Amino acid sequence: MEQEKGYLSLVLHAHLPFIRHPEYPDFLEEDWFFEAMVETYLPLLNVYENLTAQGVDFRVTMSLTPPLCEMMSDELLIQRFRHYLNQRIELSEKELERTKNTEFAYVAKMYHDKFHRYRELFENYYHGRILEGFKKFQNMGKLEIITCCATHGYLPLQVQDQSIKAQIKIAANNYRKHFGRSPRGIWLAECAYNYGVDKYLKEEGIRFFFMESHGVMHGVPRPKYGIYAPVYTPQGVAAFARDMESAQQVWSAESGYPGDPRYREFYRDLGYDLDYDYVKNYLHSDGVRRNIGMKYYKITGKVALNQKQPYYPSDALDVAASHAGNFMFNRQKQVEYLSSIITDRKPLVVSMYDAELYGHWWYEGIDFLEFLFKKIYYDQKDIKLITPFEYLERYPVNQVVQPSPSSWGDKGYNDVWLNSGNDWIYRHLIKAAERMIELANRFPNAGGVLGRALNQCARELVLMQSSDWAFLMTVGTAKEYSTKRTKDHVKRFTALYEMIVGNRIDENYLKELEWKDNIFQDIDYNVYR
Amino acid sequence: MDEKLSSAAVIKIDTAAAREAQYDLPQSYGKTESFLLPKDPNWMFLFWEIVNETFEQIKDKKGQNVFDNARMVIRVYDITDKDFDGTNANSYFDVPVVLDARSWYLQVPSGRTYICDIGAILPNGEFIILTRSNKTTVPTGQISNIIDEKWMMVEGEYEKILKMSGADMFGTGASERLQHIFAQRWKAFEIGRDSNPSSHISSWGSHTLHKPQTDEDIWLKAACEIIIYGQASKNADVYIKGEKIDLNEDGGFYFRFPLNAGQNVDMPIKAQHKTKEEKQRFITIRAKREEA
Numbered sequence: 001m002e003q004e005k006g007y008l009s010l011v012l013h014a015h016l017p018f019i020r021h022p023e024y025p026d027f028l029e030e031d032w033f034f035e036a037m038v039e040t041y042l043p044l045l046n047v048y049e050n051l052t053a054q055g056v057d058f059r060v061t062m063s064l065t066p067p068l069c070e071m072m073s074d075e076l077l078i079q080r081f082r083h084y085l086n087q088r089i090e091l092s093e094k095e096l097e098r099t100k101n102t103e104f105a106y107v108a109k110m111y112h113d114k115f116h117r118y119r120e121l122f123e124n125y126y127h128g129r130i131l132e133g134f135k136k137f138q139n140m141g142k143l144e145i146i147t148c149c150a151t152h153g154y155l156p157l158q159v160q161d162q163s164i165k166a167q168i169k170i171a172a173n174n175y176r177k178h179f180g181r182s183p184r185g186i187w188l189a190e191c192a193y194n195y196g197v198d199k200y201l202k203e204e205g206i207r208f209f210f211m212e213s214h215g216v217m218h219g220v221p222r223p224k225y226g227i228y229a230p231v232y233t234p235q236g237v238a239a240f241a242r243d244m245e246s247a248q249q250v251w252s253a254e255s256g257y258p259g260d261p262r263y264r265e266f267y268r269d270l271g272y273d274l275d276y277d278y279v280k281n282y283l284h285s286d287g288v289r290r291n292i293g294m295k296y297y298k299i300t301g302k303v304a305l306n307q308k309q310p311y312y313p314s315d316a317l318d319v320a321a322s323h324a325g326n327f328m329f330n331r332q333k334q335v336e337y338l339s340s341i342i343t344d345r346k347p348l349v350v351s352m353y354d355a356e357l358y359g360h361w362w363y364e365g366i367d368f369l370e371f372l373f374k375k376i377y378y379d380q381k382d383i384k385l386i387t388p389f390e391y392l393e394r395y396p397v398n399q400v401v402q403p404s405p406s407s408w409g410d411k412g413y414n415d416v417w418l419n420s421g422n423d424w425i426y427r428h429l430i431k432a433a434e435r436m437i438e439l440a441n442r443f444p445n446a447g448g449v450l451g452r453a454l455n456q457c458a459r460e461l462v463l464m465q466s467s468d469w470a471f472l473m474t475v476g477t478a479k480e481y482s483t484k485r486t487k488d489h490v491k492r493f494t495a496l497y498e499m500i501v502g503n504r505i506d507e508n509y510l511k512e513l514e515w516k517d518n519i520f521q522d523i524d525y526n527v528y529r
Numbered sequence: 530m531d532e533k534l535s536s537a538a539v540i541k542i543d544t545a546a547a548r549e550a551q552y553d554l555p556q557s558y559g560k561t562e563s564f565l566l567p568k569d570p571n572w573m574f575l576f577w578e579i580v581n582e583t584f585e586q587i588k589d590k591k592g593q594n595v596f597d598n599a600r601m602v603i604r605v606y607d608i609t610d611k612d613f614d615g616t617n618a619n620s621y622f623d624v625p626v627v628l629d630a631r632s633w634y635l636q637v638p639s640g641r642t643y644i645c646d647i648g649a650i651l652p653n654g655e656f657i658i659l660t661r662s663n664k665t666t667v668p669t670g671q672i673s674n675i676i677d678e679k680w681m682m683v684e685g686e687y688e689k690i691l692k693m694s695g696a697d698m699f700g701t702g703a704s705e706r707l708q709h710i711f712a713q714r715w716k717a718f719e720i721g722r723d724s725n726p727s728s729h730i731s732s733w734g735s736h737t738l739h740k741p742q743t744d745e746d747i748w749l750k751a752a753c754e755i756i757i758y759g760q761a762s763k764n765a766d767v768y769i770k771g772e773k774i775d776l777n778e779d780g781g782f783y784f785r786f787p788l789n790a791g792q793n794v795d796m797p798i799k800a801q802h803k804t805k806e807e808k809q810r811f812i813t814i815r816a817k818r819e820e821a
Contacts, residue, residue, distance in 0.1 A: 157566050159663050194567075195666060213695050220673040222687075224680040226694035244695030334693075341689050399680040405567065405668040413569035413668070420784075423632060426566060427576055431558050487554055494555060 004384040006335030006347040007391060008376070009240070010369075011061045011210060013187050014041065014355035015152055017468035017485075018067035018519050022076055026285045029481055033071055034084040035293055037130070040359035041072075042118040043366040045133040048142065049121070051373055058142055058373040059385035062355065063187035064134060065148035066174040067466070070519050072130050073178065085122070088293065089115045091270075091282050095294075103310040107296050110313040131178055138179065144387040146185035147175040147206075150520070153465035154417045156194035156405055157426060162440075163433040163465075165200045166527045170462060170520060172204040177522060184389050185209065189467050191242070191352075192407035192414070198233040208238040208388045210352060215406035216241035223401050228338055228347040230391070231401035239403050240388050246351040249330060257323040258362035261299045262315045266361065268297040268308050295363075320364040324371035325379075332382040348391055349383075352408075422473040428490045429464055435497050436461050440528035443500070452514065453505050454525040457496050459517050464489035492517070563647055565662040570639035570670030575603060576632035577647055579659050587657055595657070599649035601628050604656065605635055608664060609642045623650070627758055629781035640669035672696065755794060755816055758783040765800040765810075793817050 016036060021027040044062075051058050064072075071077050092112040099108040126132045137143035149155060150170035158164050168186070175183040185208045186201060193215055201209060213227045216239055223231050227241035250257055271279060271292040282292050297308035298316070331349060338347035358365030376385055386394075409416035418426070436457055446454055464486055472482035492513055499505045563577035588595055603626050606618035626633055626647070637643060644664040649657045672691070682690065760781045761767045767774050767782060776782050794816040802808035 159564055159566070217672060217691075217694055217696060218669060221675040221677040221680070222673050224677075224682050224687075226690035228690070228693070241694075245693070338693065341686050341693075399677065404670075405666070411569060414567060415569055418566060418568050418574055423574055423576070426564070426574075427578075427632075428554060430564050490554055 003381045004346065005339045005382045006349065006384075007386040008331055008335075008383045009061060009348060009350045009386055009388055009391065010059070011063075011187075011350060011352040011388075012044075012355035012358070013063045013065075013148075013352065014068055015063065015065040015148060016068055016071065016356070017466050018070060018151065018463060020071060020074060020077055020518070021516075023516060028284060029478070030077070030080060031084075033077060034081050036356050036360055037081055038085060038088070038115070038118060038293065039363070040356050040366070041130060042121055043114075043359050044355070044369070045121060045126075045130070045137075046117060047366060047370045047373070048133075048137045049125070050370060052137075052140070052142070054374075056374055056377045058377065059144075059387050059390070060142070060373075061144045061146060061185070061387050062134070063146045063148050063185075064131070064178075065152055065187070066150050066171050067152065067519065069131060069174060069178045074518075078128050082128075085115065085119055087282050089119060091279075091292075091294070094278075104296050106313055107311045111294050135179055144185065144389055145175075145179060145183075146187055147171045147183040148187045149189040150174070151462040151466045152189040152468060153462065154189055154192050154414075154467035154470065155197055156192050156407070156414055157418055157429075158433065158465070159430050160433050160437060161196075162437050162528050163461075164197065165203070166458070167462065167465070168197075168200040168204055168206075169527050170458075170523060172206070173522065174520060190407045190409055190417070190471075191215070192409075192417075192467075193239075193403055194405045195402075198235040198237045198239075201237045202235045206237060207392065208240060210350070211239050211241050211403060212406050212408040212412060213241045213244050214412055215239070215403045216401065218404035218406070219401035220404075221399075221401060224399055225342055225345075225347070228342060228349065229345065229395070230348070230388070230398055231403070232398050234400060234402055236400075238388065238392055238398065239401075240348075240350045242352045242408065243349045245334060246327070246331065246349060247353070249327060250353065251357075257327075257368065258365065259299065260319050260323070261301050262312075262319045263299050264295055264311050264316065264363040265297045265299045265305075265308050266295065266363075268295055268305050270294040270296065316364050317367055320367040321371045324368050324375055327368075327372060328375050328380065328383070332380060335383050345395055348386070350388075416474050417467055417470040419474060421476075422470040425464075425470060425473075425486050428486075432461050432464060432490060432493045432497075435493075436525070436528045439497065439500060440525050444529060445526060449505055449507055449510065450500065451525075453496055453500055453510050455523050456510060456513050456517070457493055457500070458523050458525040458528065459519055460489045460493035460496065460513070462523075463517055463519065464493065489517070561660050563645065563660040563662040565643065565645050565665045567665045567667050568634070570668050571636055573635045573637060573643060573665060573667060574632065575635055575645050575647075575662060577628075577660055577662075578631065579628060579647070583659055587659075591657070595651065596649055598652045599657070601626050601647070601649055603633060603635065604646040604648060605637065606644050606646070607638075607641050608644050609666075611642075613644055613664070618644075627781070627783070629760075629777050630758055630783045637667060639667055639671075642666040753816075753818060755814075756784070757796065757798070757814060759798070759812075761800040761810075764803050766803055768797075768799045768801065770796055 016033055019027075019029045019032060021030065048058075088111075092108065092115050095108040096112055099105045121133065122128065122130060134143065134145055138145045148171060149167040151167070153167040155164050155167065158167070171186070172183055182205050184206065186206050188197065188209050191210055191212050193209075193211055198209075208230065216223050216227055216231055219231060227243060230238040230240045232238055249255075269291040271283065271290050273296070276289075279289075279292070280287060283290060296311055298311040300307065300309045334349060335347060358369060362368075373385075376383060406412055407414060407416075439454055439457060443450060443454060469482040469486045472478045495509070496513070499509075557578050557580070559580055561579050561583040563575060566574045568574050584596065602623040604621050604623050606613065606621040608618050611617050611619065624633070624635060628647070635645070642664055643666075645662040646656075646658045646660070648659050651657065757769070758781070761776065763780050765780070767776060769784070774782055774784070794814070796814045798812045798814065800810045
């Protein structure tokens, strides 16, 4: 007889927009990917490796979005990442010498050891193919990898059915290419759901997706178990809702874990602190001081950056362990209380987070997760980790509810992606989708140069649809870059469209776009018919 | 576009860049059409393009002066549960509109399905449609009253489930913190880069995505966006708050931006003759937001 009172499903959404610029030898925004590799993706795999080696059973669900999978398996980015990692290893070796017998010796050694370990994983374990690492844990049944909309396209703001369908179908095909089987679950970009989306999920054999809590709570009829059990949409796809309590516990501005004074300070970075001549080789080729991802100070308290105190990795680990204990204790209490109300099944708590917040922003978040997995395995019996798929196998009968349109963005709907700062893009995005559908119907099953041009049109369309651009325009950072990316893809699409309808395709131009915007090599524009 | 984005790179003019540099985004696509998007339970966004031929065709049929005393409106139909044929809407209302605005935010009751016409109301009351949008449904934003008998819970117990599910927090910016963090995170990449503040007026004052005061069981939130639209003679340049703005071909302009907490808006609008600088016209718009 199983003793657990309820289940916990931990879901990490890993995503970055497709940023790859072969036309430049060195490109600032590609760092987003390299930093996430060193600070989040490889460290997470390291946790899974450690747990497995120690015989700790665990369950975790991760969305690895199609753009991220494409970047992770792209030769150019792999090569540039190697350079990025090797540079940091080189610097960390010099730093061992420089910090010898100082209060920074511990933190310098931490970077040195971690960077070496991550290189060992990347090169020796996964042979430069980090997806192999994720696949390995999926095959072991510990990790459920789910897909996402093709380019993290924001579905409620797309008008044409074919456009929505294509975001799902292209994603499912890409998942099959990278993981050798069909996806069982999907993370709808920004958890943004609109009526009818579930029909396309079902067509691809997708069994479940995730929503913000009010997406299920505002559903019709009322969900009996609130957000503590999935519901089936009218199409029979399961919707799992996000638990607010565990989300707030980690990220609350007042009491959230990442603000502990003993944790690492994000803004005090060696890129600014080291002698210029010493650090210059590790900066971008323009020589401007920027963050290089090595930080030697702790948050300390509400003091100026120059008042920060040295970081001690072992202190920070202790804090991460106690935060993991606190998180687990609260989940035990939560499940205990829920099981007193919900008596005819075991309640499920779904904790959903952006993966990159673990490690990149909250540096010790990775250690927190490792401690949490271990504590759940060794220290208690009230909660059990489960994947959504396992839950559905255990409880195949669920209430049918029509969920409400919603997203996990600010205010809960489409405001972040549709406001006065970015509403101008939809005129172009929707027009391009309309034209894509027109082209696909006019030139079905085309081969040769025409077929290539049509496929490139599809790539430009999905790239302009990435929700990241509208998001960045709203939060006001990287606004210049996100505006340019939107315009570039619209322009490229429009140029190709005019060439195709004018029957004068410039093959050199086409080749150049195929080289620059090379996402989804296997894309088939016929999906838009 | 400038190539400063890759601050570390040698600028390389390739054929694609050269081709793309030749034109900015299309101002128009040469086709009369309109699209309706949902924003939240009470707001929708409508944008349109209406080409001259559309007006000409109507004039050919109805007479050259047909639009002379017409009022332009957006007609918003509630077509919930209807297979709309143009005549069987549950209800409709009209919103006066300047066609040059090319887009409009529309406030509507939640939980209903809508479709919009943009058209002209003639003095005799006749409505001439220029374009009809797609339809869209806005959510209710509420817990449903509909209960499935097979999936019922005792009322008192359900209150507990509601509370645990965070019913009092919905829509109050659950991931506001994440937004903030992401903004900060990307900010870190911006340091050290030449960043030209956008000169586009509509980006004044970025949205503050602030959480309502969750003081026990009462909270309030209210948001305000200000829309400024107008037209100036073709021989004039127009400045809002000292910044020159782009005018449409016929001198029209349209801006909207959020009014944030604790903000005063003092917005002088100036039209200045292109050559005779002493010839000027002024209008000032003032607004204030206070929280206590």
